[in-house]
Amino acid sequence: MTPEYSAHHLQVLEGLEAVRKRPGMYIGSTDSRGLMHCLWEIIDNSVDEALGGYGDKIEIVLHSDGSVEVRDRARGIPVDIEPRTGLSGVEVVFTKLHAGGKFGGGSYAASGGLHGVGASVVNALSERLDVEVDRGGKTWAMSFHRGEPGNFEGDTPDSTFTPFEFGSELRVAGKAPRGVTGTRIRYWADSQIFTKDAAFNLAELEQRARQTAFLVPGLEIAIRDEREDEPIETSYRFDGGISEFAEFLAPDAPITDIWRLTGTGTFTETVPVLQPTGAMIPTEVERLCEVDLAVRWGIGYETSSRSFVNIIATPKGGTHQQGFEQGLMKFLRSQVEQNARRLKVGNDKLEKDDVLAGLTAVLTVRVPEPQFEGQTKEILGTPAVRQIVSQVVTAALKERFASTKRDDKAQTSQLLEKIVSEMKARISARTHKETQRRKNALESSTLPAKLVDCRSSDVADSELFIVEGDSALGTAKLGRNSEYQALLPIRGKILNVQKASISDMLSNAECASIIQVVGAGSGRSFDLSAARYGKIILMSDADVDGAHIRTLLLTLFFRYMRPLIEDGRVYAAVPPLHRVIVHHPGTKPNEMIYTYSEKELHDLMKKLRSSGKKWQEPVQRYKGLGEMDAEQLATTTMDREGRLLRRVRVQDAEAAASMFELLMGNEVAPRRDFIVTSSDQLGRERIDA
Template sequence: SSESYAAAGGLHGVGAAVVNALSARLDVQVTRGGKVHQLSFKRGQPGQFIDKGKPSADGLFEAQESGTEVAVVGKAKRGLTGTKIRYWADTQIFTPDATFLYEELEQRARQTAFLIPGLRITVRDERRLAGTPGENGPHEEVFQYDGGISEFVDHLSQLNPVTDVWRLHGEGNFSERVPVLDSSGQAHMQDVERTCEVDVALRWDVGYDTKIRSFVNIIATPKGGSHNTGFDQALTRVFRKAVEANARRLKAGNDRVEKDDILAGLTAIVTVRLAEPQFEGQTKEVLGTPAARQIVSKVVADQLTELLQSRKRAVKQQVDGLLEKIVAEMKSRIMARTAKETQRRKTALETSSMPAKLADCRSTSVEDTELFIVEGDSALGTAKLARSSDYQALLPIRGKILNVQKASVGEMLNNAEASALIQVVGGGSGRSFDMESARYGKVILMTDADVDGAHIRTLLLTLFFRYMRPMVEAGRVYAAVPPLHRVEVINPGSKANEVIYTYAEQELHDVLARLETDGRKIKEPIQRYKGLGEMDADQLAETTMDPAHRTLRRVNIEELEKAEEIFELLMGRHVAPRRDFIISGAEELDRQQIDA
């Protein structure tokens, strides 16, 4: 009945009619009142299939006249009810290779289970298709979430949380003028009282990505609508007041918090339930009911204000951390805007406002330039002599920089090495990063070929991954590959000795074995480079910096979510998962490989 749509809704308003129109066969089986009723359709025509063996769309079919009673095909236990629908996609309409996408079915089932706490949905794949989870046999997943949208937020947000999952509930009434049929079938406009229920779950984490999903009566509204507008308005209004009230403590100054500062790191599920919602368009992607905006805004504003003013110690600590994060995001945005305006690549007519330790290049062509991030001042001296100053710039860093996976945005901006690096790259940081403003075509991490160098490289990559990710996604971040050994092969007579560089211990052994087999002698001792500073300028240029001879490793992000999980595991705040990871892999470690 129409009462069912008070808290539910179909996707496109056409439902089973379109499924039937696109199916070679559709079976509907309804269990009710102790009986099992069944009706089938063959390309839209009602009737019954007479199956011999496994049901198929090609079986014998008996058509039924309009008005015929639905056939009873069995009995059911008392109190048992339910509907079973099976359909075979019509191969006259779909291409022969068309298949159901398991990932989309799984995603839809999980989403619906989150939105209806306690509902149990099972997805079972018996197709044995290659490339699917069920390729080696039937694959089944069961989705049931008693925590509802709170668990949905947990599922979407995997990073270090700044706050717990906060749940905001409430409702509001509004009047709506709608056409109502009278007893004679005539439509008359009449004012109807409606109730709009609001349920929101939200949490902030240390990142800057925003994930907001909104729903109306379990229907996803990916393009938002009036409920999203109300949610955004409430957030902006409440947090602006909170920051202004604590401006002195937060050192916010006179700058104004913007919506993007508040949304950074936010994961939220916004759901509303109301009878006969108005949508913009047949696909129901945008909610149009005007009253939803004001009701959602009031519920969120009232409940969020109450949370921000809570005297509970745990909540107060979370609120303080959240306000500091928002102010830090504001400062980061302002810094990026300032950098965009004043820190363009210097020309002959303007001076550079870059850090003093930057040894910049002369070229103004972004595509051709390279920024080498060098470990230590000793390596910087050699690199200055080895580089081509026309297009290669150098920025030294001192030791191990801040681990930004654990640190807040404010701590990152206050760190001299991290802020200098962001300033030199020139594109800003976080959500405001602008690829067009990046000052170099390539950023090359040039660290020592030892454990410390690998650690520094990981810390630098964490900074790029977290705050300058578009550079990594565009394939503009590289790791230099310096050699480990220098083998000088003695040539007879006046001929100059031959030099061979090796990049791994096993490669060195293979080279020495080959030379011994060929009867050639080497100059002892073999030079082992413990750091870049031990190389002569010509050696560093030849092996690591000269594009004609060097090897670079491009840093790629093939699976973004998987990369986030690994960065969080290896570099995040939580020690226990990292300890478990180290213990579980301890047996696979070759102790001989430890550079100690």
């Protein structure tokens, strides 16, 4: 910092320089999440073409050299010259920010890409990007190095690169079959930008591809992962659209069939429109908003809701989600009031949670140039969409409830009874909660006797360790900080709550103890503010049984205490796998080093061997927490100064619940298919024995 500050200290970042300087502003982060965001910027361009009726297949290839390729059979990026810049359409798309065909020029009625920065951002953050376009009977090609167009002498990012000096060239790479169009893009993410551990997540890619295939009926998305010795291929195509999506998401038995609620609405807004002269003139335009919704109620109380705008997911909702909930509440409240005597409602009022209990919903709206908050497009902000969605939902439900068909009448009647029963259960639970005296840990006589509580009453600072087995409990008692660390032992594997009923879960001693000790209830009555501990830490052995127990516990928390996970208060302890005692010459004491994986152990030994150090053989391999003494357990797993914790995210818990539904649920056929298809992937090295 210098006291002098004048205009010559200011920097102007032009073009793609700004992207490379502040990549997080455009892709959120530079880890695996940002890497996946880049990939979906490219894929979404192909999906937008399919959404407009061009192309019915998208292929994604994860190459073994770390690159990724996206192919489509759409119209192909324009190759003619863009008049204002004098550059080819391909170069404009990949080198100019806020350039594209989605700014109201008529190329796209509704699209997911809106800001014109997706392809150019990916190009700026790539060490190399190659694009090929089939148009007009020719294959056109162009290459870029960190956003700069030029020519590579070889096929790798390390090949010699020569940038264009006087003018860019969109070269003709060959002939394309007559009538064939499409685009192929292959790029290598820049190691200068992304972290070393950033990698494409196949499971996340498959999940998003499946979701997109649901949203664009008839579109096939094929994925090929060539990073392993045996390539993995998957393909998704669904002709039933969001009805199939809702069926896929539904976690419980149905009360109603899947209802499709559709409709349209128009609104006007004043937006700047680009004129042929290059000027932006505010113009009032009329917009058409198309609403398509699939809803279905089940016997459970969980809500599974997904919302999309032009097939782009909006996980944090927005005006379309608000309109859906507004229309749903308004209509169902009126129906309950009209049937108050039959339903024995009295003067009680429905609340949103009563209506959403057991609901599975997929909401999609298509609207030109929607207003989003930020490039990540997680929240829709277009105000007029709220009222349109609300009116469509109200009108469609009104028609359904007025139907004279026997099935419709039976289902609407059952739905009203379920909603009212949810309302009565909520009121009953609230009354019980208000009348029951809240006791703290010292006063309570109902807490399990095996709970080893902490002394602190500061919830934010306290920690509850759920410990596997009594032997580990004895060691943990000696190793814990009794001021803020509480211990609750569980015996063996708890109940699989994925297929057990609520009553079975509550009658299970281990599950009931955990819910009782956490102190915030369960299910819909769970109150996060009443939780007695700031952190819930699952501490199980570092073996297959320990992983099994941890997954069972995660399933319990995900199904019945999900707000704890959503608030980031559930963790998994990471105990070490090995202890290496390194000998030091002379009087210097020996050094103890802990490693947490086989790879880490081999790397450590290689390092010790190269430096001429010796270690005690055999290296101790911990099979369980009970093998450690109190000091070792405290140092490696419990002490805040040296321990390692993994925070459990909602995605982790969803994956655990999904895997348990597959492996231990009531459906036998998917489990058999999984065993048959996955048996060749299981080797001896993956079995901890």
